[in-house]
Amino acid sequence: xxxxxxxxxxxxxxxRREQIILTALENFAKxxxxxxxxxxxxxxxxxxKGLMYxxxxxxxxxxxAVIEYVVPQAVEKIxxxxxxxxxxxxxxxxxxxxxxxxxxVMQEEAGLWKxxxxxxxxxxxxxxxxxxxxxxxxxxxxxxxxxxxxNNVPDAAIKARLIAAQLDGIALHYFVLGKNYNLEAVKQAFxxxxxx
Amino acid sequence: xxxxxxxxxxxxxxxRREQIILTALENFAKxxxxxxxxxxxxxxxxxxKGLMYxxxxxxxxxxxAVIEYVVPQAVEKIxxxxxxxxxxxxxxxxxxxxxxxxxxVMQEEAGLWKxxxxxxxxxxxxxxxxxxxxxxxxxxxxxxxxxxxxNNVPDAAIKARLIAAQLDGIALHYFVLGKNYNLEAVKQAFxxxxxx
Amino acid sequence: xxxxxxxxxxxxxxxRREQIILTALENFAKxxxxxxxxxxxxxxxxxxKGLMYxxxxxxxxxxxAVIEYVVPQAVEKIxxxxxxxxxxxxxxxxxxxxxxxxxxVMQEEAGLWKxxxxxxxxxxxxxxxxxxxxxxxxxxxxxxxxxxxxNNVPDAAIKARLIAAQLDGIALHYFVLGKNYNLEAVKQAFxxxxxx
Amino acid sequence: xxxxxxxxxxxxxxxRREQIILTALENFAKxxxxxxxxxxxxxxxxxxKGLMYxxxxxxxxxxxAVIEYVVPQAVEKIxxxxxxxxxxxxxxxxxxxxxxxxxxVMQEEAGLWKxxxxxxxxxxxxxxxxxxxxxxxxxxxxxxxxxxxxNNVPDAAIKARLIAAQLDGIALHYFVLGKNYNLEAVKQAFxxxxxx
DNA sequence: AATGAATGAGGCTTCATTCAT
DNA sequence: TATGAATGAAGCCTCATTCAT
Numbered sequence: 157x158x159x160x161x162x163x164x165x166x167x168x169x170x171x172r173r174e175q176i177i178l179t180a181l182e183n184f185a186k187x188x189x190x191x192x193x194x195x196x197x198x199x200x201x202x203x204x205k206g207l208m209y210x211x212x213x214x215x216x217x218x219x220x221a222v223i224e225y226v227v228p229q230a231v232e233k234i235x236x237x238x239x240x241x242x243x244x245x246x247x248x249x250x251x252x253x254x255x256x257x258x259x260x261v262m263q264e265e266a267g268l269w270k271x272x273x274x275x276x277x278x279x280x281x282x283x284x285x286x287x288x289x290x291x292x293x294x295x296x297x298x299x300x301x302x303x304x305x306x307n308n309v310p311d312a313a314i315k316a317r318l319i320a321a322q323l324d325g326i327a328l329h330y331f332v333l334g335k336n337y338n339l340e341a342v343k344q345a346f347x348x349x350x351x352x
Numbered sequence: 353x354x355x356x357x358x359x360x361x362x363x364x365x366x367x368r369r370e371q372i373i374l375t376a377l378e379n380f381a382k383x384x385x386x387x388x389x390x391x392x393x394x395x396x397x398x399x400x401k402g403l404m405y406x407x408x409x410x411x412x413x414x415x416x417a418v419i420e421y422v423v424p425q426a427v428e429k430i431x432x433x434x435x436x437x438x439x440x441x442x443x444x445x446x447x448x449x450x451x452x453x454x455x456x457v458m459q460e461e462a463g464l465w466k467x468x469x470x471x472x473x474x475x476x477x478x479x480x481x482x483x484x485x486x487x488x489x490x491x492x493x494x495x496x497x498x499x500x501x502x503n504n505v506p507d508a509a510i511k512a513r514l515i516a517a518q519l520d521g522i523a524l525h526y527f528v529l530g531k532n533y534n535l536e537a538v539k540q541a542f543x544x545x546x547x548x
Numbered sequence: 549x550x551x552x553x554x555x556x557x558x559x560x561x562x563x564r565r566e567q568i569i570l571t572a573l574e575n576f577a578k579x580x581x582x583x584x585x586x587x588x589x590x591x592x593x594x595x596x597k598g599l600m601y602x603x604x605x606x607x608x609x610x611x612x613a614v615i616e617y618v619v620p621q622a623v624e625k626i627x628x629x630x631x632x633x634x635x636x637x638x639x640x641x642x643x644x645x646x647x648x649x650x651x652x653v654m655q656e657e658a659g660l661w662k663x664x665x666x667x668x669x670x671x672x673x674x675x676x677x678x679x680x681x682x683x684x685x686x687x688x689x690x691x692x693x694x695x696x697x698x699n700n701v702p703d704a705a706i707k708a709r710l711i712a713a714q715l716d717g718i719a720l721h722y723f724v725l726g727k728n729y730n731l732e733a734v735k736q737a738f739x740x741x742x743x744x
Numbered sequence: 745x746x747x748x749x750x751x752x753x754x755x756x757x758x759x760r761r762e763q764i765i766l767t768a769l770e771n772f773a774k775x776x777x778x779x780x781x782x783x784x785x786x787x788x789x790x791x792x793k794g795l796m797y798x799x800x801x802x803x804x805x806x807x808x809a810v811i812e813y814v815v816p817q818a819v820e821k822i823x824x825x826x827x828x829x830x831x832x833x834x835x836x837x838x839x840x841x842x843x844x845x846x847x848x849v850m851q852e853e854a855g856l857w858k859x860x861x862x863x864x865x866x867x868x869x870x871x872x873x874x875x876x877x878x879x880x881x882x883x884x885x886x887x888x889x890x891x892x893x894x895n896n897v898p899d900a901a902i903k904a905r906l907i908a909a910q911l912d913g914i915a916l917h918y919f920v921l922g923k924n925y926n927l928e929a930v931k932q933a934f935x936x937x938x939x940x
Numbered sequence: 941a942a943t944g945a946a947t948g949a950g951g952c953t954t955c956a957t958t959c960a961t
Numbered sequence: 962t963a964t965g966a967a968t969g970a971a972g973c974c975t976c977a978t979t980c981a982t
Contacts, residue, residue, distance in 0.1 A: 165965080172966085188474035190386035193951060204968050209953065274473035276528045277466040278384040293528055314534070314541045317525065321538070322514065325521030329513065332472045332482075332489055338510070342517070345510045361941095389976060400943045402979085411977065557962095580866040582778035585955060596964045598958085607956065662865040668920045669862035670776035678920075685920055706926070706933045709917065710910065713930070717913030721905065724864045724881055730902070734909070737902045753944080760945085781972060792947050797974065 173211050174225070176201055181222045185267025188274055189219060219275075220284055226268050227292050233261045235299050247307040248351045254303060255323075255350065259343050262327050270331050273324070296320055322346065369407050370421070372397050377418045381463020384470065385415060416480050419471070422464055423488045429457045431495050443503035444547050450499060451519075451546065455539050458523050466527055469520075492516055518542065565603050566617070568593050573614045577659020580666065581611060612676050615667070618660055619684045625653045627691050639699035640743050646695060647715075647742065651735050654719050662723055665716075688712055714738065761799050762813070764789055769810045773855025776862055777807060807863075808872055814856050815880050821849045823887050835895035836939045842891060843911075843935050847927070850915050858919050861912070884908055910934065 179201040183192040194215055198205045212218040234257045241250060262269055272289060279286040301316035309315055326346065330337045375397040379388040390411055394401045408414040430453045437446060458465055468485060475482035497512035505511050522542065526533045571593040575584045586607055590597045604610040626649045633642060654661055664681060671678035693708035701707050718738065722729045767789040771780040782803055786793045800806040822845045829838060850857055860877060867874040889904035897903055914934065918925045 169966085186476065190384075191474070191477075194953085195951080205952090206954080206969065207967055210966065215952065270473040273524070274470045276524065277470035278387075281383065281387070290529060290532070293525060311541065314537050317534075317538050318518065318522075318541055318545070321521030321525055322518040323521065324524055325517030325519065326514075328469070328472065328520055328524065329489060329517055332485060336486070338513075341510050342513050345507065345514055349514070390978085391976075401977090402943055403941075405978070406941075579869065580778075583866075583869070586957085587955075597956090598964055599962080601957070602962075665916070666862045666865035668916065669858040670779070672774065673779075681920060682924070685917060703933065706929050709926075709930050710914075710933055710937070713913030713917055714906065714910040715913065716916055717909030717911065718906075720861070720864065720912055720916065721881060721909055725878060728878070730905075733902050734905050737899065737906055741906070757945085782974085783972080793973090794948065794975080795946055798945065803973070 169211075172203075173221075176203070176208065176211055176218070177222050177225050180218050181226055181267060181271065184219065184222065185271045189271070194218075216282060216284065220288055223272065223275075223285070223288050223292070226265075227272065227288075230261055230265050230268060231292075231295060231299070233265075234258050238303075242306075247303075251303055251307065251350055252347050255343070255347050258323055259339070262330070266331065269327055273328060273331075293320075319350065365407075368399075369417075372399070372404065372407055372414070373418050373421050376414050377422055377464060377467070380415070380418065381467050385467070390414075412478065412481075415471075416484065419468065419481060419484045423468060423484065424491075426457055426461050426464055427488065427491055427495070429461075430454050434499075438502070443499070447499055447503065447546055448543055450496075451539075451543055454519055455535070458526070462527065465523060469524065469527075489516075515546065561603075564595075565613075568595070568600065568603055568610070569614050569617050572610050573618055573660060573663070576611070576614065577663050581663070586610075608674065608677075611667075612680065615664065615677060615680045619664060619680065620687075622653055622657050622660055623684065623687055623691070625657075626650050630695075634698070639695070643695055643699065643742055644739055646692075647735075647739050650715055651731070654722070658723065661719060665720065665723075685712075711742065757799075760791075761809075764791070764796065764799055764806070765810050765813050768806055769814055769855060769859065772807065772810065773859045777859070804870060804872065808876055811860065811863075811873070811876050811880070814853075815860065815876075818849055818853050818856060819880075819883060819887070821853075822846050826891075830894075835891075839891055839895065839938055840935050843931070843938065846911055847931050850918075854919065857915055861916060861919070881908075907938065 176197070180192075180197050183197050183200055186192075187196075194205055194208055197218075198208055208218070212221060234254065238250065238254065241253060245253065272292065275285060276289055279289060297316050297320055300319055301312050304312035304315055304319075323346075326339075326342055330339050330342075372393070376388075376393050379393050379396060382388075383392075390401055390404060393414075394404050397404075404414070408417060431450065434446065434450065437449060441449060468488070471478075471481060472485050475485065493509075493512050493516055496515055497508050500508035500511050500515075519542075522535070522538055526535050526538075568589070572584075572589050575589050575592060578584075579588075586597055586600060589610075590600050593600075600610070604613060627646065630642065630646065633645060637645065664684070667674075667677060668681050671681065689705075689708050689712055692711055693704045696704035696707050696711075715738075718731070718734055722731050722734075764785070768780075768785050771785050771788055774780075775784075782793055782796055785806075786796055796806070800809060822842060826838065826842065829841060833841065860880065863873060864877055867877060885904050885908055888907055889900050892900040892903050892907075911934075914927070914930055918927050918930075
């Protein structure tokens with residue numbers, strides 16, 4: 157009687173949701189949130205504008221969904237495998253490993269990174285998004301802090317903030333300056349400083 | 353009509369231009385570029401929308417003018433007085449002095465800072481603005497590099513990039529996290545690391 | 549498949565139809581026709597949007613069905629029992645009885661009442677609905693006229709129109725002014741005038 | 745220097761405002777508020793949609809403006825000249841005179857009348873408009889009450905409500921039934937009742 | 941030089957209706 | 962019979978830009 161099984165339907169919906177989110181990220185990353193229209197996204201996703209609103213209540217909601225969907229994945233990408241490696245690597249090696257992962261993911265997910273950075277600066281009047289972004293930064297701070305504690309670094313909390321700032325700063329400059337930025341050299345310098 | 357009048361006019365025009373630019377910065381900083389309308393700016397500046405277009409061909413042109421006018425001033429603010437101090441301070445003291453200035457200016461000019469950071473991330477299709485911003489970052493890199501060279505720091509070029517990144521990263525986090533960010537502690541930690 | 553099943557089905561369909569109609573009335577009454585969506589109604593009725601279109605060809609058709617189904621019931625409510633009472637009550641008592649019923653039903657069915665009044669004013673391009681509403685008013689006029697004739701009131705036809713107008717006018721004002729309208733006092737005044 | 749004098753400009757703006765208001769009334773009256781789009785109004789008024797929003801902040805604001813602009817004029821039309829006549833006519837003649845005016849204006853301003861009646865029933869979620877309409881009904885009630893007091897009618901307040909209800913009810917029925925409603929006869933009956 | 945009325949394209953969103961399943 | 966994903970037209974509104982005055 158019922159059309160499609162509920163489960164199959166739910167799965168399809170989930171797929172569609174992801175498709176929209178990824179298309180949105182792609183668009184937002186390319187032109188920024190405000191310069192991207194719902195129309196753009198729908199067109200890129202090959203669906204009608206109206207359908208968007210079956211999945212997300214508003215453009216802002218879509219943005220939140222994008223961030224909430226993609227950011228944890230990126231963070232996970234960076235820090236994943238750490239627990240396994242934790243047993244075989246020295247703390248310093250771990251730190252170096254994570255840093256490497258950071259730079260890899262930053263380049264792979266440049267769109268996401270740029271988007272969240274530009275959003276970070278202009279969410280004063282978008283409280284929901286502000287909150288999501290704050291949580292994201294907090295999470296990263298905490299993860300780095302944990303790593304430092306394993307290394308018995310004193311003042312791990314503040315030190316974590318310094319390191320996170322440096323990484324984000326490098327990302328910022330890399331995105332702005334592009335090929336003119338010697339990312340590899342900066343990365344090596346960063347690692348050798350950290351590990352020293 | 354007379355040459356005098358022409359000159360006076362020219363001066364007046366220049367003044368007005370500056371006034372518009374500063375008003376625009378104020379508005380852009382407060383609500384972001386896209387959420388600020390030409391109407392808003394004209395109203396705040398106390399002139400008509402029409403007149404705005406006698407001074408700037410488009411909204412984007414105005415944005416460029418803002419960046420071009422204001423960014424060098426901020427950079428100058430940070431590094432000004434350095435040449436004078438250079439004679440009386442040790443290199444390390446100089447470094448510490450500049451860092452202090454950086455944090456002061458960052459807080460004083462938070463609006464400008466946020467604006468240029470958010471623009472930095474989404475200038476793919478705004479080449480003129482991209483160029484201005486690139487120059488700004490380059491200038492800062494060079495200034496820090498000079499300072500480091502005075503301190504006989506090896507690899508001054510790369511080191512300058514690391515420091516600049518860290519400063520901008522701290523600014524980024526500070527703007528996002530606001531009161532929840534312990535700027536003072538981070539700043540002290542940064543300085544003591546630099547000077548060590 | 550068997551005739552029995554067909555009959556049962558038919559009955560079920562009828563039940564469902566009524567259920568949709570009543571749900572629709574409830575919704576239309578609460579938020580007005582235009583501010584109520586088919587989605588709203590389907591959700592409230594616990595069925596799918598698609599199924600709605602098995603029962604009604606369009607939203608306007610549903611509206612017509614609502615009016616056609618519900619209005620006669622309300623009229624009936626007011627005048628029901630009259631023939632029985634006619635034998636035991638004096639004409640004046642009857643009149644008073646009906647008036648009481650009118651005010652009762654008006655309050656019980658406020659939603660329906662408001663809906664049909666607001667529709668009454670803007671049916672220029674909805675001829676079907678216009679017709680239903682016209683019939684309703686005619687029916688009421690005739691019923692009142694009959695009552696008056698029993699009372700040997702001269703010019704019963706015109707008088708009926710005056711009374712009907714007064715009742716509807718009171719309803720109108722009551723709906724608009726709500727608690728600020730002293731319905732009880734007005735009602736008493738109306739009855740004492742009628743009966744005098 | 746300035747284009748047009750400010751006064752001339754103000755006058756033009758006022759004219760335009762009125763033009764929009766009257767066009768809007770015409771449209772709202774014909775098809776109701778919800779079935780009339782801003783587009784419709786702009787088209788009828790021969791202006792762009794955007795211009796509407798130079799004069800009114802929203803569609804709802806426009807509706808309020810329509811009512812506030814037009815209702816007092818209609819009320820005035822009905823009750824105007826009363827103070828002059830008050831000296832030469834007996835109270836009953838006055839009452840009859842006002843009633844006549846009511847029916848004239850109701851027919852002349854049928855659009856406005858229908859609009860405000862239909863709105864009356866569906867403003868539950870438009871508080872601003874509800875308020876305006878309540879005020880309108882209050883005003884009429886007070887005016888009638890005053891008239892009755894001159895006639896030394898007891899219970900003038902309640903009586904005024906009854907009369908107002910009757911008049912509005914007649915209007916309601918007249919609008920619904922159109923040519924099938926014997927307005928002239930009803931009117932005569934109403935007047936003779938009132939005056940008796 | 942200066943105004944601000946006017947335009948029109950485009951943005952976000954809603955919703956009646958259809959149709960594959 | 963029943964679902965609800967999907968469409969697309971239409972609605973309200975904003976705003977950069979132009980232009981008559």
